[in-house]
Amino acid sequence: MSSEMNTNEEVKYTAKDFSATSDVRWCPGCGDYSILAQMQRVSPDFGIRKDKIVWVSGIGCSSRFPYYMNTYGFHGIHGRAPAIATGVKLANPELTVWVATGDGDLLSIGGNHFIHACRRNIDLKICLFNNRIYGLTKGQYSPTSEKGKKTKSTPYGSVDFPFKPVSVALGAGATFVARSIDRDPKHLQQMMTRAAQHKGTAFIEIFQNCNIFNDGAFSILTEKETKADNVLYLEHGKPMVYGATNNKGIRLDGLNPVLVDLTTGKYSADDCWIHDEFDASPARSYILSQFSELENFPTPVGVFNQQFKSTYDADVEEQIAAVKKMKGEGTLKKLLFGGSTWTVE
Amino acid sequence: MAKEVEVQVLEDVTVRFAGDSGDGMQLTGSQFTSTTALAGNDLSTLPDYPAEIRAPAGTLYGVSGFQLHFSSSDIQTPGDCPDVLIAMNPAALKVNLKDLKKDATIIVNTSAFDVKNLKLAEYAVNPLEDNSLAGYNVIPVALTDLTMKALDEVGITNKEKERCKNFFALGLMYWLYSRNIRPSLEWIEEKFKKNPVMVEANKRALKAGYYYGDNTELFTSRYHVEPAKLPPGTYRNIAGNEACALGFVTASLRAGIPLFLGSYPITPASEILQELSKYKDYGVKVFQAEDEISAICSAIGASYAGALGITTTSGPGLSLKAEAIGLGVMTELPLVIVDVQRGGPSTGLPTKTEQSDLMQAMYGRNGEAPVVVLAAGSPTDCFWLAIEASRIAIKYMTPVILLSDGYIANGSEPLRVPDPEELPEIPVHYRTDPEGFAPYLRDEKLVRPWAIPGTPGLEHRVGGLEKKHIQGVISYDPANHQKMTNIRDQKIKNVVADVPDLIVDGEQEGELLVVGWGSTYGSIKEAITRLRKQGHKVSQAHFKYINPMPKNTADVLKRFKKVLVPELNLGQFANLLRSEYLTPVISYSKVEGLPFKISELELKMTELLGGKHE
Numbered sequence: 028m029s030s031e032m033n034t035n036e037e038v039k040y041t042a043k044d045f046s047a048t049s050d051v052r053w054c055p056g057c058g059d060y061s062i063l064a065q066m067q068r069v070s071p072d073f074g075i076r077k078d079k080i081v082w083v084s085g086i087g088c089s090s091r092f093p094y095y096m097n098t099y100g101f102h103g104i105h106g107r108a109p110a111i112a113t114g115v116k117l118a119n120p121e122l123t124v125w126v127a128t129g130d131g132d133l134l135s136i137g138g139n140h141f142i143h144a145c146r147r148n149i150d151l152k153i154c155l156f157n158n159r160i161y162g163l164t165k166g167q168y169s170p171t172s173e174k175g176k177k178t179k180s181t182p183y184g185s186v187d188f189p190f191k192p193v194s195v196a197l198g199a200g201a202t203f204v205a206r207s208i209d210r211d212p213k214h215l216q217q218m219m220t221r222a223a224q225h226k227g228t229a230f231i232e233i234f235q236n237c238n239i240f241n242d243g244a245f246s247i248l249t250e251k252e253t254k255a256d257n258v259l260y261l262e263h264g265k266p267m268v269y270g271a272t273n274n275k276g277i278r279l280d281g282l283n284p285v286l287v288d289l290t291t292g293k294y295s296a297d298d299c300w301i302h303d304e305f306d307a308s309p310a311r312s313y314i315l316s317q318f319s320e321l322e323n324f325p326t327p328v329g330v331f332n333q334q335f336k337s338t339y340d341a342d343v344e345e346q347i348a349a350v351k352k353m354k355g356e357g358t359l360k361k362l363l364f365g366g367s368t369w370t371v372e
Numbered sequence: 373m374a375k376e377v378e379v380q381v382l383e384d385v386t387v388r389f390a391g392d393s394g395d396g397m398q399l400t401g402s403q404f405t406s407t408t409a410l411a412g413n414d415l416s417t418l419p420d421y422p423a424e425i426r427a428p429a430g431t432l433y434g435v436s437g438f439q440l441h442f443s444s445s446d447i448q449t450p451g452d453c454p455d456v457l458i459a460m461n462p463a464a465l466k467v468n469l470k471d472l473k474k475d476a477t478i479i480v481n482t483s484a485f486d487v488k489n490l491k492l493a494e495y496a497v498n499p500l501e502d503n504s505l506a507g508y509n510v511i512p513v514a515l516t517d518l519t520m521k522a523l524d525e526v527g528i529t530n531k532e533k534e535r536c537k538n539f540f541a542l543g544l545m546y547w548l549y550s551r552n553i554r555p556s557l558e559w560i561e562e563k564f565k566k567n568p569v570m571v572e573a574n575k576r577a578l579k580a581g582y583y584y585g586d587n588t589e590l591f592t593s594r595y596h597v598e599p600a601k602l603p604p605g606t607y608r609n610i611a612g613n614e615a616c617a618l619g620f621v622t623a624s625l626r627a628g629i630p631l632f633l634g635s636y637p638i639t640p641a642s643e644i645l646q647e648l649s650k651y652k653d654y655g656v657k658v659f660q661a662e663d664e665i666s667a668i669c670s671a672i673g674a675s676y677a678g679a680l681g682i683t684t685t686s687g688p689g690l691s692l693k694a695e696a697i698g699l700g701v702m703t704e705l706p707l708v709i710v711d712v713q714r715g716g717p718s719t720g721l722p723t724k725t726e727q728s729d730l731m732q733a734m735y736g737r738n739g740e741a742p743v744v745v746l747a748a749g750s751p752t753d754c755f756w757l758a759i760e761a762s763r764i765a766i767k768y769m770t771p772v773i774l775l776s777d778g779y780i781a782n783g784s785e786p787l788r789v790p791d792p793e794e795l796p797e798i799p800v801h802y803r804t805d806p807e808g809f810a811p812y813l814r815d816e817k818l819v820r821p822w823a824i825p826g827t828p829g830l831e832h833r834v835g836g837l838e839k840k841h842i843q844g845v846i847s848y849d850p851a852n853h854q855k856m857t858n859i860r861d862q863k864i865k866n867v868v869a870d871v872p873d874l875i876v877d878g879e880q881e882g883e884l885l886v887v888g889w890g891s892t893y894g895s896i897k898e899a900i901t902r903l904r905k906q907g908h909k910v911s912q913a914h915f916k917y918i919n920p921m922p923k924n925t926a927d928v929l930k931r932f933k934k935v936l937v938p939e940l941n942l943g944q945f946a947n948l949l950r951s952e953y954l955t956p957v958i959s960y961s962k963v964e965g966l967p968f969k970i971s972e973l974e975l976k977m978t979e980l981l982g983g984k985h986e
Contacts, residue, residue, distance in 0.1 A: 047833070049845060078828045083673070086836075094833050094846065099825035101676055102835025103669065104699050110634075110666035114673025114681065115825070117657055118632050122677065122825050140669075143662035343657060350652035357654035359625050359792045362618070367555075368608045368789065369410050371599070 040071035047097040053088060058209035058235035062156060063095055065215045070096075073123070073223045080123045083112040085132040088163050089156035089235075092127035106137025109144040112151050120340045123223075126153040130171040131161050134190050138170075145199035147339040148227040154219075155192055155232045160241035178240075193316040193331055196230040197309055202334040203229035204312070206327065209236060210249040214260070214328060221330060227338045248326055259318070261329030266299035269325050276300075277324075284314055286323060304330045378593040379550060384443040385597055386451030387545070390468045391460030391481075393436040394426045396538035401438025402784075403542055407555050409609035409786060412599030413442040416894065417611075418450035418967070419782045423639070423722045430484075430492035435467040444598035448750070448894030450783060452969040456548075458541055460484060460515070462493035477509040479544070481537070483516030511590055515540055522580035526573045536577035543581025550596045553582050605788040612751040612780035613640075615787060616684075616710060617647030619758025621654050624680050626759070627766060627798035631656045632679040634670035636663055636689065639722040640778040641712035644684040664692035668709065672696060675705040676834070678802060678824035680762055682708040687716045687729045690773075694737050697771050701741040701860060703834045704812075704820050706765035708758075713777040715965045724965025725778035727890055728941035733773045734919060734948065740857050742864040744768070745919040747775040749893035752787040754780060757916065763798045768867055769819050775918070777940075779967045780891040806830055811844030818863040867920050874922040878904065878911030881931035884980055887957065889915040889945050892938055892968055899973035908981055915945075921952070929955045934980055936960055938973055 045067040053059045070080070080098035084090035086105035093100030099122075103111045108126045116124045133141050133155050144151055160178065161167040167180035171192060175184040196204045203225040207218040215233065222229035234245040247253045255271040267277040268289065276299035278285045287294045306312060312332040318324040351357075387404070389397045398419055408415050418439040427434030441451035453473045459465040461484035472478070480500065490498055499505055500512065519537040520530065539560075546553050557575055564570040585591060610618070624631035633656065635645040649658045657679070661667035668683040675681035685693065690711045700707040713729045715721025733745045746761050748754045754776055761774040803809060803821035806829030812820050823830040832844060840847035841855050876885070878900065888896045893914050900910050913928055915921065929935055929949070935957040937946040943959035950957060960976050962968060 049833075076828065078831055079826055081677075081825045084835075093835070097831055099831050100833035100835075101673070101703075102833060102837060103672075104695055104836050107665060107669040107696065110661065110669035111673035111676075113659065113661075113666070114632065114634060114670030114675075115677045116673075117659055117670070118630065118674035118677035118679040118681075119824075119826060139662050140666050143666070347652045347655060347657070351655070354653040357621075357625070357651065359622065359795075362621055362625065362651075362654065363789050363792070364606060364608075366608050366610075367406060367410060368606050369412055370606050371412065371602045371604050 038074065038076050040077065042067040042071065045070045045077065045097050047095050049094045051095050052091065054239050056238040057088070058158065058237070059088060059092070059156060061209040061212060062154070062215065062233055062235060063092065065212050066096070066219060069216045069219050069223070072220060075123050079121060080125065081112075081115050082125050082127060083108045083115060084127040085129075085137055086163070087129035087132045087161075088237075089127050089129035090132060106132055106135070107140060108132065109137065109140040109151065109153065113144060113149055116149055116151060116340050117343060120150070120344055124151050126151055128153065128155055130155065130157045130159060130169045130192070134170045134192060134195065142195070142199035145196055145201035145228050145230065148200065148202050148336050149339040150226055150228070150341070152222045152225070152229045153231070154222075155230065156235045157192060157232050158235045158237035158241055159189075159244050160237050162237045162240050166240035191316055191319070192232045194313060197312050197316055197332060201230045202227040202336055204331045204333075205230070205329060206232045206234070206331065208234045208245060208248055208328060210245075211328070218330070225333065227336060257325050259325035259327045261302050261304075261315070261327050261331065263302055263304040263330070266296045266301055268296050268299055279311070279314075282310065282314065284318070284321070284324070304333050306332060307334070377591060380593050380595050382595050382597050383445060384441070384447065385456065385549070385595065386439065386441045386454045387456040387458070388437055388439040388454040388468060388471070389458045389541070390435055390437040390464035391538070392427075392429050392463075393422055393424060393434050394429060395436070395460050396535070397436045397438050397460070400538040400542050401440060403556050403559065404545060405440050405784060406559070406609060407546065407551050408440065408442045409607070410555055411551060413444065413597050414447050414600035414602060415440060415442040415609070415785060416447055416450045417441070417784045418779065421723055430461055430463055430489045432463045432467055432493060435464050437464075437468060442597055444600050446600065446602070448897050449967070449970060452971055458545065460537070460541070462489045462495055462499070465499065466493050466495065472508070474507060475509065477511060478505065479511045479513055479541070481515035481541070482512045483514045513544065513584070513590065518580065518584060519577050522576055523573050526569065526576065528569055528573055532570075533573065536573050539574045539577035540581035540584075543578040544585050547582045547585030548591060548594055550594050553578060602786065603788060607786040607788055609784050610751060610755070610787045611643070611782055611784040612748065612754040612776055613643035613712065613782070614647050615751050615755035616644050616758045616776065617651070619755040620648065620680075620682055620708070620762060621651050621656060622755075622795065623759045623762035623798060624656070625654065626795055627680060627762065627800050629800050630679045632659070632671060632674035632681050633657070633684065634659045634661050634667040634674070634681070635684045636661050636667045638664075638686045638689050640714055640781050641684045641686045641689070641710065643781070644710060644712070664689040665696060668693040668696040671707060672700055672703070672705060675707055676703070676824070678822070680706060680708075680766065682710065682762075684710040684712070686712050686714050686722075687732070688719065690729055690732055690736070697743065697773075698737045698739060698741045699836045700771035701737070701743060702836050702839070704769045706769055706822070707771040708761045708765050708774060709771060710758075710774045710776060712781045713775060715963070721965045723778065725891065725967060726940050726963055726965065727775075727777055727892070728944065728963065729775065730889075730918070730941065730944040730948070733775055740861065742861050743919070744770055744772040744864060744867055745775065746772060747890035747916055747918055748780060749890060749914060749916060751780050751783050751785050753893075753916070755787060759796060763796055764867060764870060766798060766800055767819070767870070768817065768863060769822060770864065775890055777891045802827065803830060810842050812839055812842050814842070814859070817866050817869075818859055865920055868923050871917040871920060871922050873924045874913050874915070874928050876911050876913050876928055879909050880911070882909050882911065883932065884909070884934045884936060884977065885911045885913055885928070885932035886936045886938065886977065887913050887915070887929075887949070888938055889918060892940065895968040895970055895973055896938060898970045899977060902970065902974055903977055908978070910977055910981070918945075918948075926953050929953055929957070934958060936977065936980055938968060938976070940967070
């Protein structure tokens with residue numbers, strides 16, 4: 028826990044303190060339950076008074092999230108959560124503002140707000156619940172659905188290419204970009220905590236299973252038999268190795284990632300690409316974000332990239348303070364009688 | 373040696389500066405306006421410019437104009453027909469000639485009347501030579517050549533010299549109307565302080581124009597307009613958009629809470645965004661959003677967090693904000709939406725005025741989503757109604773739409789600066805007591821509490837889904853939806869307690885009542901004043917509060933045989949009155965992108981009075 032997060036008076040919460048009284052209305056078996064449970068579990072560790080936390084959401088299954096967190100919450104309109112959250116944060120920068128959103132909400136109707144939040148580096152923590160389907164409208168394909176996907180609105184298969192949310196976030200300049208999976212609670216908790224500690228736009232893509240309309244979308248990454256060969260856990264300073272016996276690795280040859288077999292004796296873990304979370308070049312992070320496009324490559328989870336830049340909200344405050352210092356605090360009299368005036372007797 | 377010329381005292385003058393959109397006509401006009409304000413005249417202005425920033429030079433569609441009406445008495449409009457036109461080129465002459473008074477003075481820049489410009493203005497023959505301007509008092513001045521000559525020794529390019537000609541023209545007008553040139557000289561020094569050679573060039577051009585009037589025999593007389601007998605006080609000249617910005621900062625200081633503006637640039641509302649961006653020393657937070665939707669949503673978020681959240685736009689932006697306004701209605705948060713109306717539909721006429729967003733402001737949302745609607749009647753009214761809109765939004769926890777339009781947004785007039793104690797109080801009550809708290813508790817006015825994040829013990833959730841009465845949790849219960857819909861409706865109706873009665877100016881009952889709303893106030897008032905001087909009995913009632921309407925409205929409408937409703941749309945307010953009061957009002961509408969002329973209104977009223985126009 029970083030020292031700057033302990034600005035509030037000592038608070039001791041348990042997960043239960045963050046559980047609102049509303050009945051949770053997601054379908055039984057939905058991946059959202061795990062995300063909620065992990066968030067309630069880690070929230071006490073943030074060291075922030077719960078009245079200083081605001082959860083903002085848009086529309087979709089994921090966007091019901093604020094109703095279940097016993098903090099302040101704002102269930103907005105479709106796609107607009109980052110915009111509402113921006114207003115909350117700018118009006119009161121002391122608040123910790125989280126956004127709960129889905130793939131349709133954030134990347135389709137709300138795409139514009141998302142990229143601009145990233146660009147500004149406003150201090151928001153955005154959790155994307157990516158289930159690659161429209162669940163609340165009962166099963167149409169989404170901007171993250173794989174090409175060819177058969178859904179109610181694409182009975183012959185979708186013909187458009189999907190977004191890679193991590194690539195979009197990196198491209199838009201988000202300063203903290205991570206990925207996790209609903210079925211990996213420990214890892215998810217770690218990512219949530221890292222996002223909470225970050226100052227600036229923090230983005231976590233959470234693979235989330237919709238067991239009604241897109242069941243098993245991520246099973247290859249979550250089932251025991253396939254997981255080890257398909258998930259790459261990114262760890263800072265560690266080589267990129269994976270597989271049941273850490274038998275596979277990835278090397279970086281120029282800008283080309285290459286899969287290598289670590290059992291032949293030709294390559295060892297030391298020859299593999301060492302992950303650098305703080306890599307200042309977005310190019311390498313972007314290559315990582317495209318792994319799942321490549322044949323036989325694993326899907327990385329963990330922190331793709333983190334940068335430390337000034338935040339929009341802090342800069343807004345700073346500019347106001349600077350102008351006040353220069354011009355003096357404004358008063359009604361000064362305001363009204365400013366400019367060129369003349370007097371009529 | 374200055375010659376002796378007669379100084380004539382005039383009560384009232386209307387001048388129009390016209391030239392290419394790159395000729396600096398708006399700047400020239402606003403300089404003349406500032407100096408006129410400092411001379412103590414009452415005034416009213418009308419900038420009229422094309423949507424293209426730098427349309428091709430010399431073309432008819434590239435003509436930009438600025439009209440100023442100034443007077444020694446109380447005036448309400450920028451004037452119907454200019455007494456004086458300054459035409460910087462043939463196109464400016466052609467476009468504006470039809471608006472002039474019969475015997476108007478036309479100062480023409482003869483330097484620009486060459487073959488190329490005449491052709492661009494589609495003149496087969498030079499109008500200065502074919503006697504077509506007979507009847508006008510044409511004063512030919514080679515403005516460009518004279519400016520170049522005056523700047524002979526200044527070390528700038530010929531193109532830069534040529535661009536100083538607007539200051540030459542301004543200097544000449546200052547001489548003609550006996551104005552002090554000092555304020556503009558000081559303004560030039562400030563404006564170009566980083567570029568001393570341009571300070572020198574523009575000052576020389578201004579002085580040269582002034583001395584030219586003094587030293588030539590072109591004019592047989594100069595004019596003087598006495599200061600107006602305005603009520604005592606301190607005045608500043610202000611355009612509607614500036615006044616709006618000033619009003620919101622005033623409201624924020626009066627309420628003691630920070631102002632947050634979320635806005636996206638749009639003509640003709642952008643000046644409010646620009647103005648508010650200057651007020652950082654007043655703690656104003658301005659967020660230039662990525663789009664109109666983000667602009668309003670950020671304002672809603674800011675209001676949720678305890679700020680006075682506002683957003684400013686024009687018609688197309690209001691369309692985009694519709695869903696979010698509904699969210700404001702549902703979450704019952706204070707929010708002010710300023711719509712500076714322009715010609716529509718779609719992109720329409722971005723730089724021209726219209727009043728055609730009224731129905732959209734009233735009803736343009738999904739579901740039953742009532743909001744308070746106010747309409748400013750003049751540039752200075754924008755100041756007062758920005759304060760009033762903020763006060764009502766906070767008091768009733770509701771979105772308020774404030775309608776302005778391009779005419780009053782860009783037009784200016786003197787604002788009597790109020791003493792702080794003349795301003796309304798704007799009490800703010802954030803809920804802090806957790807005891808018995810529920811997000812949708814209602815007071816006697818049906819207003820819910822403002823419980824802002826950071827308040828311990830009041831953690832709660834709001835949102836766009838229907839809420840259960842009092843508890844505020846999600847509810848799909850049919851009876852509850854009926855109840856909440858009725859409550860939201862009644863809450864807006866309750867605002868009537870804060871709406872002053874409609875004032876009838878003139879006879880309190882009789883033959884003809886002219887009812888207007890918004891920016892038509894000045895034109896209607898001047899037309900009625902003229903008719904009353906002729907002995908006609910006509911009364912005026914003007915609406916600032918559109919929703920809810922004043923409680924004596926029905927009573928007022930009943931007292932007159934005929935009710936005329938002039939408006940710059942196809943009769944939207946007339947329809948509103950008909951449907952609300954079942955009264956057969958007569959609609960008089962116009963959508964030419966321009967305000968009503970006083971003469972047009974006079975004619976229509978005379979017709980209704982069964983009389984002849986005198």
